Amino acid sequence: xSEAILGRPRGSAFSRYRHSLWxxxxxxxxxxxxxxxxxxxxxxxxxxxxxxxxxxxxxxVFGRGVGHEPYIVFLLSALLPWTxxxxxxxxxxxxxxxxxxxxxxxxxxxxxxxGRIVLSKGIEFLASIxxxxxxxxxxxxxxxxxxxxWSALLLPLAVVLQxxxxxxxxxxxxxxxxxxxxxxxxxxxxxxxxxxxxPVVYGIGDLPGWLQPxxxxxxxxxxxxxYRSAFFPQELRWFDVGVSAAMSVVLLAIGLxxxxxxxxxxxxxx
Amino acid sequence: xxxxxxxxxxxxxxxIRFKRNRRSRRNFKDLFAGKKRRTxxxxxxxxxxxxxxxxxxxxxxxxxxxxxxxxxxxxxxxxVVFPDEGTVKVHAGVAPLxxxxxxxxxxxxxxxxxxxTAGLHGMKKTEIDxxxxxxxxxxxxxxxxxxxxxxxxxxxxxxxxxxxVTRLEEPVILVDEVLAVGDKAFREKCYRRIEELLSGGRxxxxxxxxxxxxxxxxxRGLYLDKGRLVLDGPISEVLDRYNADYGTTA
Numbered sequence: 461x462s463e464a465i466l467g468r469p470r471g472s473a474f475s476r477y478r479h480s481l482w483x484x485x486x487x488x489x490x491x492x493x494x495x496x497x498x499x500x501x502x503x504x505x506x507x508x509x510x511x512x513x514x515x516x517x518x519x520x521v522f523g524r525g526v527g528h529e530p531y532i533v534f535l536l537s538a539l540l541p542w543t544x545x546x547x548x549x550x551x552x553x554x555x556x557x558x559x560x561x562x563x564x565x566x567x568x569x570x571x572x573x574x575g576r577i578v579l580s581k582g583i584e585f586l587a588s589i590x591x592x593x594x595x596x597x598x599x600x601x602x603x604x605x606x607x608x609x610w611s612a613l614l615l616p617l618a619v620v621l622q623x624x625x626x627x628x629x630x631x632x633x634x635x636x637x638x639x640x641x642x643x644x645x646x647x648x649x650x651x652x653x654x655x656x657x658x659p660v661v662y663g664i665g666d667l668p669g670w671l672q673p674x675x676x677x678x679x680x681x682x683x684x685x686x687y688r689s690a691f692f693p694q695e696l697r698w699f700d701v702g703v704s705a706a707m708s709v710v711l712l713a714i715g716l717x718x719x720x721x722x723x724x725x726x727x728x729x730x
Numbered sequence: 731x732x733x734x735x736x737x738x739x740x741x742x743x744x745x746i747r748f749k750r751n752r753r754s755r756r757n758f759k760d761l762f763a764g765k766k767r768r769t770x771x772x773x774x775x776x777x778x779x780x781x782x783x784x785x786x787x788x789x790x791x792x793x794x795x796x797x798x799x800x801x802x803x804x805x806x807x808x809x810v811v812f813p814d815e816g817t818v819k820v821h822a823g824v825a826p827l828x829x830x831x832x833x834x835x836x837x838x839x840x841x842x843x844x845x846x847t848a849g850l851h852g853m854k855k856t857e858i859d860x861x862x863x864x865x866x867x868x869x870x871x872x873x874x875x876x877x878x879x880x881x882x883x884x885x886x887x888x889x890x891x892x893x894x895v896t897r898l899e900e901p902v903i904l905v906d907e908v909l910a911v912g913d914k915a916f917r918e919k920c921y922r923r924i925e926e927l928l929s930g931g932r933x934x935x936x937x938x939x940x941x942x943x944x945x946x947x948x949x950r951g952l953y954l955d956k957g958r959l960v961l962d963g964p965i966s967e968v969l970d971r972y973n974a975d976y977g978t979t980a
Contacts, residue, residue, distance in 0.1 A: 483850060565830065
């Protein structure tokens, strides 16, 4: 026996965290795209189909009573981020149960199991943005073309806000589902409710006046108003954005706390 | 290297408890209760008041009957579960041969899986590149590199997993009876690999029911019974005591 083996040199905790997070994120994307022919198209097919349905219902059947022209761009600019949020949270309910074996055999920081979901869905979201651009180009030939505004530069802020918010909620949901399996279904229900409670098919301005301050309490209102301002400057509501930012940070703090307190028990249960 | 003799693993008064049955009641208050709460009904201590230090280069065999906490101890050392009381400190990287195939993804190819598993244990891409051929050679599955993992035979699955984890070059190796699988020739190959690692100064933590294997690798034994560390001494003494207690000679 010679001297003690020190093992391979290790980077800082942060670089190792990033390394593992990226590894699992790319794994998620690889699995999703290697197991299906349509690959990338699946991630935009769902929002596209939904957009077609809502466009038909609100534009063709009811005649446009909400939103702005062109309605399809109005719709997609919140529907695509919603798809990110919705997909992340519903996957977060299975973050521990689906990967139980892997989680039982590695000791990487556990928040990565939630973070990788938010990140891989986020990358799919960014990859779906060209869809909006295509529709914007299409509307150029119509009487109501969409115009790109300077506030499109706020996109990174919106993405960061939404990532913080989604990560925070995911950190709360993921461990609790391990203890209360019913929560998985409850979350699906709440998400469906959340879709209509958030300004996706309508804008905050379409709500009755007394309801508008309350709508700001939904942290997604501010986030979606940022996204929408890229084409509809009148949708930008800084008050809602402020509330959103504050709530996102608070939810992330709660999420980290819940996660820390529950993780020893989670590891025993899975 | 007298100066560097600090323990690589130190376990102090460690204890962990589990629920006896999955349906026992649980409420939100329990979840947020502090560590120091007493045992609640329906829970039992899988391990309690376990203390020991492991020096670099030691080869430790864990002995005990089924359900006496051997695997739980290994998981504590691997830091994949946390103790409810006491502390478990591991001061070096660990290559855990516990549930080794768990990290492999069915839909990805063998190649992708090797990079994924080694990467999750902290290896950089270039480091894996350097060792890749070695890993594949050892597992003897060169023809299946681009086959999805799910199409491998169960023997091949274990072989590739073993091969990856033992090439991690971590100073501490944990082995939990994984070697019971695979054919005889490969098992012997695995054993030789473990001996090779041991002579390279690695620390080994070995759980097994096979007296022959324990004697082959280990110098020191830990005897666990009813969640307590009953005896900590040379492996032959520990095995004698175990045999005396449970009257087995095999």
